[in-house]
Amino acid sequence: MCTYHTAKVELQRSSGKGPDGWFPLSSASVYFDHPVHAPAEHTLNVDFINPERGPAARVAVELDLPAAQALAWAILAGIEAAKSLTE
Amino acid sequence: MTSDYDMKAETVTITGDNGDEIEAYLAQPLGDGPHGGVVLIHHMPGYDRWTKEVARRFANDGYIALVPNLYHREAPGASPDDAAAAARAQGGVPDERLVGDVRGAVEHIRAMVTSNGKVGTIGHCSGGRQSFLAAVSIPLDAAVDCYGGAVVTAPPADFPVHMPSLLDRSKDLTCPLLGLFGDDDKFPTPEEVARLSQELERHGKTFELHSYPGAGHAFFAADRPSYRPEAAVDGYQRIGSFFARYLR
Numbered sequence: 001m002c003t004y005h006t007a008k009v010e011l012q013r014s015s016g017k018g019p020d021g022w023f024p025l026s027s028a029s030v031y032f033d034h035p036v037h038a039p040a041e042h043t044l045n046v047d048f049i050n051p052e053r054g055p056a057a058r059v060a061v062e063l064d065l066p067a068a069q070a071l072a073w074a075i076l077a078g079i080e081a082a083k084s085l086t087e
Numbered sequence: 088m089t090s091d092y093d094m095k096a097e098t099v100t101i102t103g104d105n106g107d108e109i110e111a112y113l114a115q116p117l118g119d120g121p122h123g124g125v126v127l128i129h130h131m132p133g134y135d136r137w138t139k140e141v142a143r144r145f146a147n148d149g150y151i152a153l154v155p156n157l158y159h160r161e162a163p164g165a166s167p168d169d170a171a172a173a174a175r176a177q178g179g180v181p182d183e184r185l186v187g188d189v190r191g192a193v194e195h196i197r198a199m200v201t202s203n204g205k206v207g208t209i210g211h212c213s214g215g216r217q218s219f220l221a222a223v224s225i226p227l228d229a230a231v232d233c234y235g236g237a238v239v240t241a242p243p244a245d246f247p248v249h250m251p252s253l254l255d256r257s258k259d260l261t262c263p264l265l266g267l268f269g270d271d272d273k274f275p276t277p278e279e280v281a282r283l284s285q286e287l288e289r290h291g292k293t294f295e296l297h298s299y300p301g302a303g304h305a306f307f308a309a310d311r312p313s314y315r316p317e318a319a320v321d322g323y324q325r326i327g328s329f330f331a332r333y334l335r
Contacts, residue, residue, distance in 0.1 A: 004179075004213075004236075004237065004242035004243055004250075005243050006175055008176065027176065029172065029175055029176045031175065033131065034130075034131070034132050034212075034305070034311075036132060036168045039312060040312065041303075041304070041305065041311060041312055041313045047172040047175070047176065049172060049173070049176055051173060051176065051177070054162075054165070055161070055162035055165035055166075055169040055170055055172070055173040056165060056166070056169050058169055058172055058173075060168070060172065
Protein backbone atom coordinates (compact mmCIF):
# COMPACT_ATOMS: atom_id res chain seq x y z
CA MET A 1 0.00 0.00 0.00
CA CYS A 2 0.91 3.59 -0.45
CA THR A 3 -0.13 4.87 2.96
CA TYR A 4 0.02 8.57 2.02
CA HIS A 5 0.65 9.30 5.74
CA THR A 6 3.32 11.97 5.97
CA ALA A 7 4.41 13.98 9.00
CA LYS A 8 6.61 16.97 8.32
CA VAL A 9 8.88 18.45 10.99
CA GLU A 10 10.55 21.84 10.57
CA LEU A 11 14.18 21.86 11.69
CA GLN A 12 16.39 24.67 12.94
CA ARG A 13 20.12 24.68 13.71
CA SER A 14 20.37 21.15 12.32
CA SER A 15 22.72 19.64 9.78
CA GLY A 16 23.06 16.45 7.81
CA LYS A 17 25.77 14.91 5.68
CA GLY A 18 24.74 14.08 2.13
CA PRO A 19 26.56 13.06 -1.05
CA ASP A 20 28.22 16.49 -1.28
CA GLY A 21 29.12 16.84 2.38
CA TRP A 22 27.45 18.65 5.23
CA PHE A 23 24.50 20.94 4.66
CA PRO A 24 21.90 22.71 6.82
CA LEU A 25 18.61 20.80 7.23
CA SER A 26 15.31 22.61 6.92
CA SER A 27 12.77 19.82 7.43
CA ALA A 28 12.19 16.12 7.89
CA SER A 29 9.46 14.03 6.27
CA VAL A 30 8.43 10.99 8.32
CA TYR A 31 6.27 8.33 6.71
CA PHE A 32 5.51 4.62 6.64
CA ASP A 33 5.58 3.52 3.03
CA HIS A 34 7.47 1.58 0.38
CA PRO A 35 11.25 1.64 0.78
CA VAL A 36 13.60 2.12 -2.15
CA HIS A 37 16.35 -0.12 -0.79
CA ALA A 38 15.47 -1.87 2.48
CA PRO A 39 14.34 -5.50 2.00
CA ALA A 40 10.81 -5.03 3.32
CA GLU A 41 7.45 -4.20 1.83
CA HIS A 42 7.07 -1.14 4.06
CA THR A 43 9.44 0.75 6.30
CA LEU A 44 9.42 3.80 8.52
CA ASN A 45 11.20 6.34 6.36
CA VAL A 46 12.73 9.67 7.25
CA ASP A 47 13.97 12.17 4.69
CA PHE A 48 16.08 14.97 6.15
CA ILE A 49 16.06 17.60 3.43
CA ASN A 50 16.81 21.13 2.39
CA PRO A 51 14.78 21.94 -0.77
CA GLU A 52 16.72 25.17 -1.30
CA ARG A 53 19.81 23.06 -1.94
CA GLY A 54 18.00 20.81 -4.45
CA PRO A 55 16.46 17.31 -4.34
CA ALA A 56 19.82 15.60 -3.80
CA ALA A 57 20.40 17.52 -0.55
CA ARG A 58 18.84 14.68 1.37
CA VAL A 59 19.78 12.25 4.09
CA ALA A 60 17.39 9.31 3.89
CA VAL A 61 16.84 6.33 6.15
CA GLU A 62 14.50 3.36 5.76
CA LEU A 63 13.94 1.51 9.05
CA ASP A 64 11.97 -1.58 9.93
CA LEU A 65 9.43 -0.87 12.63
CA PRO A 66 11.29 -2.38 15.63
CA ALA A 67 14.42 -0.49 14.60
CA ALA A 68 12.48 2.73 14.18
CA GLN A 69 10.88 2.30 17.58
CA ALA A 70 14.19 1.55 19.25
CA LEU A 71 15.68 4.62 17.59
CA ALA A 72 12.77 6.79 18.70
CA TRP A 73 13.17 5.64 22.29
CA ALA A 74 16.89 6.24 22.13
CA ILE A 75 16.32 9.78 20.84
CA LEU A 76 13.78 10.48 23.59
CA ALA A 77 16.13 9.06 26.22
CA GLY A 78 18.92 11.23 24.87
CA ILE A 79 16.69 14.29 25.10
CA GLU A 80 15.71 13.50 28.67
CA ALA A 81 19.36 13.06 29.61
CA ALA A 82 20.22 16.37 27.96
CA LYS A 83 17.46 18.12 29.89
CA SER A 84 18.75 16.75 33.17
CA LEU A 85 22.20 18.06 32.35
CA THR A 86 21.08 21.52 31.28
CA GLU A 87 18.27 22.30 33.71
CA MET B 88 -1.10 -12.10 -31.99
CA THR B 89 2.50 -11.03 -32.39
CA SER B 90 3.99 -10.07 -29.08
CA ASP B 91 7.71 -9.79 -29.58
CA TYR B 92 8.33 -6.46 -31.24
CA ASP B 93 11.70 -4.83 -31.60
CA MET B 94 11.59 -1.42 -30.00
CA LYS B 95 13.33 1.79 -29.21
CA ALA B 96 13.17 3.67 -25.94
CA GLU B 97 14.15 7.24 -25.14
CA THR B 98 13.49 10.26 -22.99
CA VAL B 99 11.26 12.86 -24.62
CA THR B 100 9.52 16.09 -23.66
CA ILE B 101 5.74 16.32 -23.67
CA THR B 102 3.28 19.08 -22.88
CA GLY B 103 1.60 18.39 -19.59
CA ASP B 104 -0.88 20.17 -17.37
CA ASN B 105 -1.04 23.93 -17.70
CA GLY B 106 1.07 23.77 -20.85
CA ASP B 107 4.15 22.78 -18.83
CA GLU B 108 6.93 20.97 -20.65
CA ILE B 109 7.69 17.79 -18.70
CA GLU B 110 10.01 14.86 -19.14
CA ALA B 111 8.59 11.50 -20.24
CA TYR B 112 9.92 8.07 -21.12
CA LEU B 113 8.77 6.74 -24.49
CA ALA B 114 9.15 3.08 -25.44
CA GLN B 115 7.70 2.16 -28.81
CA PRO B 116 7.70 -0.75 -31.21
CA LEU B 117 9.64 -0.35 -34.43
CA GLY B 118 7.76 -0.28 -37.70
CA ASP B 119 4.95 1.74 -39.19
CA GLY B 120 2.18 0.45 -36.98
CA PRO B 121 -0.46 1.41 -36.41
CA HIS B 122 -0.06 0.69 -32.71
CA GLY B 123 -2.24 1.17 -29.68
CA GLY B 124 -0.92 3.38 -26.92
CA VAL B 125 -0.50 3.01 -23.17
CA VAL B 126 0.14 5.81 -20.70
CA LEU B 127 1.92 4.21 -17.77
CA ILE B 128 1.47 6.23 -14.58
CA HIS B 129 4.40 5.70 -12.24
CA HIS B 130 3.90 4.79 -8.59
CA MET B 131 4.65 7.04 -5.63
CA PRO B 132 8.32 5.94 -5.43
CA GLY B 133 8.73 7.69 -8.72
CA TYR B 134 9.77 7.58 -12.32
CA ASP B 135 12.11 4.72 -11.64
CA ARG B 136 13.88 1.82 -13.30
CA TRP B 137 11.07 -0.65 -12.61
CA THR B 138 8.49 1.62 -14.21
CA LYS B 139 10.66 2.03 -17.31
CA GLU B 140 11.08 -1.75 -17.48
CA VAL B 141 7.31 -2.14 -17.53
CA ALA B 142 7.08 0.46 -20.31
CA ARG B 143 9.54 -1.53 -22.39
CA ARG B 144 7.49 -4.66 -21.75
CA PHE B 145 4.44 -3.00 -23.30
CA ALA B 146 6.50 -1.80 -26.27
CA ASN B 147 7.72 -5.34 -26.73
CA ASP B 148 4.06 -6.37 -26.82
CA GLY B 149 3.41 -3.88 -29.62
CA TYR B 150 2.16 -0.79 -27.79
CA ILE B 151 3.47 2.76 -27.72
CA ALA B 152 4.18 3.21 -24.01
CA LEU B 153 4.65 6.65 -22.52
CA VAL B 154 5.52 7.44 -18.89
CA PRO B 155 5.18 11.08 -17.86
CA ASN B 156 7.54 12.08 -15.06
CA LEU B 157 4.98 13.36 -12.57
CA TYR B 158 7.75 14.82 -10.39
CA HIS B 159 9.55 16.70 -13.14
CA ARG B 160 8.39 20.08 -11.88
CA GLU B 161 9.60 19.50 -8.30
CA ALA B 162 12.89 17.85 -9.20
CA PRO B 163 14.01 18.06 -12.83
CA GLY B 164 16.94 15.78 -13.48
CA ALA B 165 17.02 14.36 -9.96
CA SER B 166 17.36 10.67 -9.19
CA PRO B 167 13.92 9.01 -8.87
CA ASP B 168 14.12 8.51 -5.11
CA ASP B 169 15.26 12.08 -4.45
CA ALA B 170 12.50 13.35 -6.73
CA ALA B 171 9.90 11.26 -4.92
CA ALA B 172 11.08 12.62 -1.58
CA ALA B 173 10.97 16.19 -2.87
CA ALA B 174 7.46 15.71 -4.24
CA ARG B 175 6.25 14.13 -1.00
CA ALA B 176 7.71 16.97 1.05
CA GLN B 177 5.86 19.45 -1.14
CA GLY B 178 2.58 17.62 -0.75
CA GLY B 179 2.49 15.17 -3.63
CA VAL B 180 0.82 15.42 -7.02
CA PRO B 181 -2.54 17.23 -7.01
CA ASP B 182 -5.33 15.35 -8.80
CA GLU B 183 -6.00 18.18 -11.26
CA ARG B 184 -2.36 18.28 -12.33
CA LEU B 185 -2.26 14.51 -12.74
CA VAL B 186 -5.24 14.61 -15.05
CA GLY B 187 -3.62 17.37 -17.10
CA ASP B 188 -0.36 15.46 -17.40
CA VAL B 189 -2.11 12.25 -18.46
CA ARG B 190 -4.21 14.20 -20.96
CA GLY B 191 -1.00 15.61 -22.42
CA ALA B 192 0.53 12.13 -22.64
CA VAL B 193 -2.58 10.74 -24.36
CA GLU B 194 -2.53 13.58 -26.88
CA HIS B 195 1.18 13.06 -27.47
CA ILE B 196 0.59 9.41 -28.40
CA ARG B 197 -2.45 10.14 -30.56
CA ALA B 198 -0.40 12.68 -32.53
CA MET B 199 2.26 10.10 -33.41
CA VAL B 200 2.10 8.82 -36.97
CA THR B 201 2.38 5.24 -35.74
CA SER B 202 -0.60 5.56 -33.40
CA ASN B 203 -3.89 3.84 -34.17
CA GLY B 204 -5.62 6.52 -32.11
CA LYS B 205 -6.50 4.21 -29.22
CA VAL B 206 -4.91 4.93 -25.86
CA GLY B 207 -5.31 3.37 -22.44
CA THR B 208 -3.81 3.98 -19.02
CA ILE B 209 -2.28 1.71 -16.42
CA GLY B 210 -0.80 2.36 -13.01
CA HIS B 211 0.25 0.52 -9.90
CA CYS B 212 -0.32 1.50 -6.28
CA SER B 213 -0.87 5.29 -6.21
CA GLY B 214 -0.65 5.08 -10.00
CA GLY B 215 -3.56 2.65 -9.94
CA ARG B 216 -5.71 5.26 -8.26
CA GLN B 217 -4.50 7.82 -10.76
CA SER B 218 -5.28 5.51 -13.69
CA PHE B 219 -8.83 5.30 -12.37
CA LEU B 220 -8.88 9.07 -11.87
CA ALA B 221 -7.79 9.63 -15.48
CA ALA B 222 -10.42 7.19 -16.72
CA VAL B 223 -13.24 9.10 -15.02
CA SER B 224 -11.84 12.46 -16.17
CA ILE B 225 -10.81 12.21 -19.83
CA PRO B 226 -11.90 10.09 -22.82
CA LEU B 227 -9.87 6.86 -22.93
CA ASP B 228 -10.15 3.49 -24.64
CA ALA B 229 -9.10 1.31 -21.67
CA ALA B 230 -7.80 1.68 -18.13
CA VAL B 231 -6.05 -0.70 -15.74
CA ASP B 232 -5.92 -0.14 -12.00
CA CYS B 233 -3.37 -2.37 -10.26
CA TYR B 234 -4.05 -2.31 -6.53
CA GLY B 235 -4.73 1.39 -6.37
CA GLY B 236 -5.68 2.48 -2.86
CA ALA B 237 -7.76 5.50 -1.97
CA VAL B 238 -10.27 4.97 -4.77
CA VAL B 239 -13.10 3.97 -2.45
CA THR B 240 -11.72 5.50 0.75
CA ALA B 241 -9.95 8.85 0.74
CA PRO B 242 -6.29 9.07 1.85
CA PRO B 243 -5.69 10.07 5.47
CA ALA B 244 -6.41 13.66 6.39
CA ASP B 245 -2.78 14.41 7.25
CA PHE B 246 -1.72 14.02 3.62
CA PRO B 247 -0.99 17.56 2.48
CA VAL B 248 -2.80 17.34 -0.85
CA HIS B 249 -6.56 16.93 -0.75
CA MET B 250 -7.49 13.68 -2.48
CA PRO B 251 -11.12 12.77 -2.23
CA SER B 252 -12.59 9.31 -2.62
CA LEU B 253 -13.26 8.62 -6.28
CA LEU B 254 -16.14 6.22 -5.72
CA ASP B 255 -18.83 8.71 -6.68
CA ARG B 256 -16.93 9.40 -9.90
CA SER B 257 -17.54 5.79 -11.04
CA LYS B 258 -20.52 6.97 -13.05
CA ASP B 259 -18.13 9.07 -15.18
CA LEU B 260 -15.94 6.15 -16.27
CA THR B 261 -15.19 6.72 -19.97
CA CYS B 262 -13.80 3.28 -20.91
CA PRO B 263 -13.60 -0.38 -19.94
CA LEU B 264 -11.73 -0.94 -16.67
CA LEU B 265 -9.54 -3.84 -15.56
CA GLY B 266 -8.70 -3.97 -11.86
CA LEU B 267 -6.12 -6.35 -10.36
CA PHE B 268 -5.88 -6.72 -6.60
CA GLY B 269 -4.55 -8.98 -3.84
CA ASP B 270 -6.77 -10.61 -1.25
CA ASP B 271 -4.26 -9.79 1.47
CA ASP B 272 -4.02 -6.11 0.63
CA LYS B 273 -5.10 -3.57 3.22
CA PHE B 274 -5.12 -0.60 0.86
CA PRO B 275 -7.42 -1.34 -0.88
CA THR B 276 -9.08 -4.05 1.19
CA PRO B 277 -11.17 -6.79 -0.47
CA GLU B 278 -14.21 -5.02 0.97
CA GLU B 279 -13.26 -1.83 -0.86
CA VAL B 280 -12.78 -3.77 -4.09
CA ALA B 281 -16.24 -5.30 -3.62
CA ARG B 282 -17.69 -1.85 -3.00
CA LEU B 283 -16.10 -0.55 -6.20
CA SER B 284 -17.51 -3.50 -8.12
CA GLN B 285 -21.00 -2.78 -6.82
CA GLU B 286 -20.76 0.85 -7.82
CA LEU B 287 -19.51 0.09 -11.33
CA GLU B 288 -22.22 -2.53 -11.73
CA ARG B 289 -24.84 -0.04 -10.59
CA HIS B 290 -23.82 2.37 -13.33
CA GLY B 291 -23.70 -0.31 -16.02
CA LYS B 292 -19.98 0.10 -16.68
CA THR B 293 -17.79 -2.43 -18.53
CA PHE B 294 -15.25 -3.75 -16.05
CA GLU B 295 -13.33 -6.79 -14.79
CA LEU B 296 -11.99 -6.89 -11.25
CA HIS B 297 -9.80 -9.80 -10.12
CA SER B 298 -8.34 -10.39 -6.69
CA TYR B 299 -5.65 -13.00 -6.12
CA PRO B 300 -5.50 -15.26 -3.07
CA GLY B 301 -2.11 -15.38 -1.42
CA ALA B 302 -1.15 -11.97 -2.80
CA GLY B 303 -1.09 -8.60 -1.15
CA HIS B 304 -0.11 -5.19 -2.39
CA ALA B 305 2.51 -4.76 -5.15
CA PHE B 306 2.52 -8.36 -6.32
CA PHE B 307 3.87 -7.24 -9.71
CA ALA B 308 7.00 -5.74 -8.11
CA ALA B 309 9.62 -8.34 -9.01
CA ASP B 310 12.30 -6.58 -6.95
CA ARG B 311 10.28 -6.50 -3.73
CA PRO B 312 9.34 -9.14 -1.12
CA SER B 313 5.71 -8.62 -2.10
CA TYR B 314 6.28 -10.22 -5.52
CA ARG B 315 3.90 -13.12 -6.19
CA PRO B 316 4.85 -14.80 -9.46
CA GLU B 317 1.58 -16.69 -10.00
CA ALA B 318 -0.50 -13.53 -9.57
CA ALA B 319 1.92 -11.45 -11.64
CA VAL B 320 2.03 -13.93 -14.54
CA ASP B 321 -1.74 -14.26 -14.59
CA GLY B 322 -2.11 -10.51 -14.18
CA TYR B 323 0.09 -9.79 -17.18
CA GLN B 324 -1.93 -12.26 -19.23
CA ARG B 325 -5.14 -10.48 -18.28
CA ILE B 326 -3.62 -7.09 -19.10
CA GLY B 327 -2.44 -8.44 -22.45
CA SER B 328 -5.88 -9.75 -23.34
CA PHE B 329 -7.56 -6.55 -22.14
CA PHE B 330 -5.28 -4.26 -24.12
CA ALA B 331 -5.54 -6.50 -27.20
CA ARG B 332 -9.34 -6.26 -27.04
CA TYR B 333 -9.59 -2.51 -26.58
CA LEU B 334 -6.39 -0.96 -27.95
CA ARG B 335 -5.54 -2.87 -31.11
